[in-house]
Amino acid sequence: MSATAPQAYYPGLPDQNFDIPSSYTTHGRSLVDVAAPGGDFDGPSYGLDGILSAGNNNGFYFSSGTSMAAPHVSGVAALIIAKNGKMSPKEVQRQLENSADKVDGNGKSEFLGQGRINALRAVTE
Numbered sequence: 001m002s003a004t005a006p007q008a009y010y011p012g013l014p015d016q017n018f019d020i021p022s023s024y025t026t027h028g029r030s031l032v033d034v035a036a037p038g039g040d041f042d043g044p045s046y047g048l049d050g051i052l053s054a055g056n057n058n059g060f061y062f063s064s065g066t067s068m069a070a071p072h073v074s075g076v077a078a079l080i081i082a083k084n085g086k087m088s089p090k091e092v093q094r095q096l097e098n099s100a101d102k103v104d105g106n107g108k109s110e111f112l113g114q115g116r117i118n119a120l121r122a123v124t125e
Contacts, residue, residue, distance in 0.1 A: 002026050002111055003038020003069040005049050019103040021111035025066065032113035033093065034100050036072035039064030076119045083123045099125050 003022040022040040026032060039050040041064050050062030073096065080095050081087055087095075099122040100115030108114060 001066065001069060001073055002032045002035045002113065003040075003064075003066050004035050004112065004116055005038060005040030005064070019112065019116055022064065024064075025111065027111045032109070032111065034073065034096050034114055035103075035112040035116045036069040037116075038066055038069035073117055076117050076122050079119055079123050095122055 002025040004019045004025075005022040006016055006018045007020045018037070019035070020040075021027065021035075022038050024040070025035075025038065037051055039062070041050060050064045051068040052060055053063050053068065055061045076096060077092050080092055084091075084095075096117060097114035099118050100113075101118045101121075102115040104112040104115070
């Protein structure tokens with residue numbers, strides 16, 4: 001899994017790319033199966049490029065990292081299992097990969113693997 005981030009996010013700006021590999025993310029065709037939003041604080045819009053997360057005392061904060069991307073993938077995997085019942089890990093992985101948005105070419109990308117996960121497609125295809 002790798003993490004994606006917006007490219008210098010500015011609120012209100014149209015046509016922004018939210019699928020840039022994060023500056024810290026893992027890459028390599030043999031390492032990355034899918035990508036998920038992970039944010040990135042390495043840019044001019046520090047903080048706005050992060051992922052909104054729940055914090056202590058009913059608060060929220062922005063953070064970035066593969067620890068932000070992993071819960072996205074885990075959540076979609078849980079939705080897949082909830083819809084389909086008992087599945088092997090390989091079947092869940094195949095559904096994650098087949099339903100991913102191919103945002104970086106049509107094949108296996110060095111940074112985004114089979115693409116960015118898509119929860120809706122994962123449970124409707």
